[in-house]
Amino acid sequence: MPSPETYAEIAPMRRDEPLSQWTTLRIGGNAEMFFEPHRPEKLADLLTALEKDDVPWRMLGAGANTLPPDGGVAGAIIHTGNMRRIFRDGDGLRAWAGATLPSLVHTAHGVGLAGFESLVGVPGHVGGAIAMNAGSADWGIWDEVYNVVLWMPGEREGLKMEEFTPEQIGPKYRDGNLNGAVVLEVHFHLEPQPPKVIKDRQDDILQRKNKSQPVSISSAGCAYKNPPGDSAGRLVEAAGMKGFQVGGAQISELHANFVLNRGGATAADVRSLIAQVEERVESESGIRLERELVIWPEPL
Ligand SMILES: Cc1cc2nc3c(=O)[nH]c(=O)nc-3n(C[C@H](O)[C@H](O)[C@H](O)COP(=O)(O)OP(=O)(O)OC[C@H]3O[C@@H](n4cnc5c(N)ncnc54)[C@H](O)[C@@H]3O)c2cc1C
Known part of the structure; x- marks a missing residue:
């Protein structure tokens, strides 16, 4: 090297x-x-x-x-923290991979462009959100994408940036389907609406999230994807795992799909906690939960 x-x-x-x-x-x-x-x-x-x-x-x-x-x-x-720029572009916005979701939501509202309201209160950068297809139960950020500029894996020679449409990539629920490609920039098409209408919808969504999610405690949002027609939080709660704790990691009492760091939690605590939750949910309901949380492996 x-x-x-x-x-x-x-x-x-x-x-x-x-x-x-x-x-x-x-x-x-x-x-x-x-x-x-x-x-x-x-x-x-x-x-x-x-x-x-x-x-x-x-x-x-x-x-x-x-x-x-x-x-x-x-x-x-x-x-991607140094790549935060957002530009007005035609019918929408263009954002570099490190633009934060709060700034994207704020910018779109400010110029009267609707579409990102479900991202209110969601931390993240545009690249990470595209990789995860972040959003709500029935909407994902890819729904607003016109095209993405990606760096493709396996490129060993020279500068390689290619544009792709959503149809070419085929994002799925909570999965951008990038297969190792890296998001450099994203072009969004959005619908013009009066800022007041957008803001009211944002406020309503934010109010609901603040009531139902443990927003003031360190977490990584939802640990599991919702299985078709069901909710992972409901299944974890039904399996009696609300409040379950391993070391400093705990299943939230408020929202059973959130894993919290109550102080001093290690990655080993979180891994053990979610493995035990998955076992219990499967033995109680027969459903194997699929992880949304991205877990990087321990070094060998
Ligand atoms: C309080 C709270 C609330 C949340 N609410 C929601 C919600 O309502 N809906 C929802 O979907 N999520 C939610 N989340 C989860 C999280 O906010 C989203 O998944 C977000 O999109 C992650 O973006 P990130 O930049 O933090 O990604 P990271 O966690 O940094 O990365 C996620 C994955 O993307 C990859 N990645 C990062 N950047 C790029 C790039 N440029 N190109 C390719 N791959 C990349 C990483 O390698 C990793 O595999 C919540 C989290 C918290 C803490």
């Missing part, structure tokens, strides 16, 4: 960065190299360079749905 300074010419880099500072669960060991590129082209250049040198890498947005391992991560973590 070339010296890390080679890559630092492409994007700012820190060594041994604690990932607990970059996840909403406040969990995770150190990243050997932690990059924060400033532009989509630089992100693509960095990925191409790392791929060429066989350096393992992972993308990280706001870390709002990710559990890194306690033992840290070898290789590179690429954080």
